[in-house]
Amino acid sequence: MTAETLTAAEAAGAMAERRLSSVELVAACLDRIERRDGTVRAWLSVDREGALAAARQMDAERAAGRVRGPLHGMPFGVKDVIDVAGQPGTHNSPLHLSRVPVDDAGCVALMRAGGAIPLGKTDTAEFAAAGGRNAATRNPHDPGRTPGGSSAGSGAAVADLHVPLAFGTQTGGSMMRPAAYCGVYALKPTWGEVSREGAKLYAASLDTIGWYGRSVADLSLVAGVLGIETAAAPRPLAGLRIAVCRTPYADKVSADGHAALDRAVRALEAAGATVVARELPASLNALNDAKETIMRGEGRAAFLPHARVYGDRFSDGLRRQAEGPGVITRPALKAALDYGAHARLVFESHYRDVDAVLCPGATGEADRGLESSGSSILSSLWTVLHVPVVGIPAGEGSGGLPLGVQLVGFRFADGALLAAAEAVAAVVDPWAGRVRVPG
Amino acid sequence: MTAETLTAAEAAGAMAERRLSSVELVAACLDRIERRDGTVRAWLSVDREGALAAARQMDAERAAGRVRGPLHGMPFGVKDVIDVAGQPGTHNSPLHLSRVPVDDAGCVALMRAGGAIPLGKTDTAEFAAAGGRNAATRNPHDPGRTPGGSSAGSGAAVADLHVPLAFGTQTGGSMMRPAAYCGVYALKPTWGEVSREGAKLYAASLDTIGWYGRSVADLSLVAGVLGIETAAAPRPLAGLRIAVCRTPYADKVSADGHAALDRAVRALEAAGATVVARELPASLNALNDAKETIMRGEGRAAFLPHARVYGDRFSDGLRRQAEGPGVITRPALKAALDYGAHARLVFESHYRDVDAVLCPGATGEADRGLESSGSSILSSLWTVLHVPVVGIPAGEGSGGLPLGVQLVGFRFADGALLAAAEAVAAVVDPWAGRVRVPG
Structure with missing residues (x-):
């Protein structure tokens, strides 16, 4: 077992017990990147x-008895x-190839203050937006397929064992799709829980910083460093109510995708959880339309400066x-913003008697080709609702590619969602506790 | 009449007709700053x-027939x-004295693309937030009094004829109070109309970029450059319905402040506008409490990185x-965010039959001393409602200091509000069309 295959939680434990140094871990990650990134192109x-x-x-500080955080x-x-x-801070835009910012984003500043080390910058759809060029990243499990997007490089880097943790952003589905397609864990926290300062602006009322890891414990470690209240222990499955x-x-979800959800439900029930089938009320059927309108409408303000400054050179x-x-x-x-605000209340009322909501992670396995993510x-829909979501790997489809499920919680109760997700993942993810080495 | 006394609209007209060069205007502003900023300390x-x-x-481009914008x-x-x-981008924080950012904020990028020239950085409450140190800026009309805050330097600079236009931000009342205290015009646009990228984050769902000018026409010129739809002509007062x-x-407003509002109402009625008295419904009485909760609650996420990185050195x-x-x-x-979203709908319904809402600009004249802004x-309350607001000077109080009124419009109808404000200002501001030279 080499260091790059450890989850963040395992590596943190090994470093705390002085069985692993930060230099060994970073070097193992750099070696894996060296061997694999010609194929995966995550960075x-x-x-x-x-x-x-x-x-x-960091090793010297630890040797001197100073530990900045977990x-x-x-x-x-x-x-x-x-x-x-x-x-470099290029936004994967040809207009910003030589841009080097002077400030850490809020999430990066918190990680550094906690002793973590930014290894590099991962590929992304241009400006993490719909309409620009795509990332060059490939799915680690099949380089002929997309890793999803827009957080393509971060999802693939964690899946391919380049680095235990990586940050992404979600305005529509940009955290959760790479999680499902690459077979890694992801948290999109409640909108507003984590500072979005230093992340490129797209849609002010949707943009959310999220992160990838290889277990729910990994996600929780980052959550703690970023100031999210986390629970001390996982929720037992017995007593957990999941809708x-x-x-x-649902008609866009493949048979594989539905089958993965079915397997998850059976595993949860077998482990003692109460699972109820409950769809969203019909009044929330327009959530995806609202996302499109808000994203592109707020994107007008976000991208007008680029359009005026760069003219024809802009995407x-x-x-x-x-x-x-x-x-x-x-x-x-305006109508879409008001619809979203109202939908938040409807959602909370509709699911007030359950602990979390379980749904497919994406429409199915990753598509062939890199043209579309x-x-x-x-x-x-969950991004519009501002609710926290954990992406959980849930086995493979008929093509041998990962499938995922999403566990959805309630606003500003991210810690409770993570506690439930830890219990859910233990029975839903067939790879839980094992190392999956792509390539 | 020297160039620094011109409104932005007048100066733009003079430059378009080649009666004034940009070099002459900039030099006149720099001279005024040289003479006055030792007292005013706006910059x-x-x-x-x-x-x-x-x-x-810019003069060379105009001579060559190239004009980037109005x-x-x-x-x-x-x-x-x-x-x-x-x-420099110091946020008026001792932690950032040597910070020099590499990107223009969205509003600055749009202004530069339109040919405007950033003259310098104006003083502000630390991080434009409640709880940090104050600006050193003084009220141009009485250096023993506050200019208001947090956009202290921008409001004072425009009032004291240092520069025709200046940008500020509003999270609570940071645009409108300096407008009222210093006797200048201000627009806080609809939340989301103008990119907030490149402005320090405080409260993500409140922070709004705004700007100062010396007439409503000045505000409209900037609005146009920033992509806000502006009306071609002012609304006639006859036919305008104002609540x-x-x-x-209201109990916090001084007798002077109420008297200024009374004068404005009489002037509007005399000019043919229909004015109705209509208070907010009682369900909106908690708007200021909601602002405090949202500002400090979202401020938690915004300032956690600074707290963890700088520790005791942070305010x-x-x-x-x-x-x-x-x-x-x-x-x-969460409760305050939901209350704000609901209040937006209540407000629009309550005032659906009027063109705009008129209220005091601040509690009264600027306070003595610089300890409090x-x-x-x-x-x-209007910031929580996300509605556009124009600050309009409305004469002086018993201490000889400016008073203002605020004209409040409806979300994403900023152009309509500016058109109404142009007509309202013509009868409400006794200095309209005349130059007021402090000092």
Whole structure:
């Protein structure tokens, strides 16, 4: 067992017990990247020397009895729409190839203050937005398939054992789709729980920082460092009430995707959880339309500066969101924002007697080819609702590619969701506690 | 008449007709700053050489027949929580004295693309937040009094004829109070209309970029450059229906403040407008409480990175918002966010038959001393409602200091509000069309 195969929680434990140094862990990650990233292409830049220097510093501090936090010495990846001071911040845009920001994003600052080490910047759809160019990243389990997007590099890097943890963002389904397609864990916290400062703006009322790990414990470690209240122990499955919701978009889910959800339900019931079938009320059937309207409508304000500064050099697809044709009208944006606010209350009332809601992780296995990163439709509805979501691997489909489920919680109760997710993952993820080595 | 006394609209007209060059205008502003800023202390940094170089460039372009937009060659000030690439970006924090960002904020990028010239950075409450240190800026009309805050330097700079236009931000009442106290015009647009990228994060669902000018026409020129739909002509007062609302906080308004509102109402009626008295429904009496909860609750996420990175070196008041004691709980934040969303619908329904709502600009004249920048209570409620607000000067109080009124519109109808405000200002502001030279 080599260090790069450890989960973040395992590696943190090994470092705390001095069985592993930060330099050994960072070096193992760099070696794995060296061997694999020609195929996977998860990274836009790797700060090899900076990360090793930081690892030496963290090891020296630990030897001197100073431990900054539970992730002291832990390397992590950062989607290249989230700034790391002194590292390239290109947004995967040809307009920003030489951009180097001076500030850490809020999440990066908290991780560094806790002793973690930013290893480099991961590939992303241009500006993490719909309409720009795609990431070059490939699915680690089949380089002929997409890893999902827009947090493509972060999801693939964690799945391919390049780094135990990585940050992404979600405006529609950009955290959860790579989690499902690559077979890793992800948390999209409640909107507003984590500072979005230093992440490229797309849609102000949707954009959310999230992160990938290889277990729910990994997700919880980051949550704690970022100031989210986490529970001390997992919830026992007996006594847990879970609603299954196939969403208004169930007809877009493949037979594989439904089968994975069915398996999860049977496993939960067998382990003593109470599972009830309960779809969203019909009044929430327009959530995905609302996401499209808010994303493109708020994207108008976000991308107008780029359109005016760069003109024809700016991505056509993004320029159209800012200046048309087809720009979202102000009355349409207002109506969608109000619909979203109302839907939050309807959702909470509708599911007030359950602990969490379980739904498919994506429409199915990752698509062939890299042209499309797949559909966000199974995740966008939760983004509009501002609720926390944990992505959990749930076996493989007929093509041998990962499938996932999403466990959805309630606003500002992220810790309770993580506690439930830890119990759920133990019976739903057939790889739980085992190492899966792609390639 | 010297160039620094012109409104932005007048200066733009003079430059378009080649009666004034950008170099002449910028030089006149720099001279005024040189003469007055020792007293007023509006600026944290002035980019003298950069602004003159840009002015020469804009004059050369105009001479060659290239005009980038209606503000081609126009200098403007920028509150020092909004980034200008290559200029200091200190947030008025001792932690960031040497910070120089690499990106223009969205609003600055749009202004530069339109040919306008960032003259320098204006003083602000630390991080534009409640709890940090205050700006050193003084009221141009009485240096023994506060100019209001947190956009202190921007409001004072425009009032004292240092620059025709300046950007600020509002999370509670940070745009509108300096407008009222200093006797200048201000627009806080609809939340989400203008990109907030590049402005320091405080409360994600409240923070709004706004700007100061010396006429409604000035505000509209900037609105147009920032992509807000503006009306071609002012609304005639005859036919305009305006509701007067003294707000649930009317008891905090001085006799002077009420008298200014009374004068405004009489002037509007005399000019043919229909004015109706209509207070907010009682269910909206908690709007200011909601603002406090949202501001400090969202401020927890915004300032946690600073608290963890800088520890004891970070402002005590801001650190308490992030880490307590007295930190806002998550259930309280959620309840306040939901209350705000509901209040937006109640407001629109309650005033659906009027064109705008008129209320006091602040609690009264600027307070003596610089320790406090005054109360935001007359503005915070509108910030929670996300509605656009125009600050309009409305004469003087018993102390000879300016008083203001606020004209409040409806979400995503900023252009309609500006059209109404232009007509209202013509009869409400006794200085309309005349130059007021402080000092």
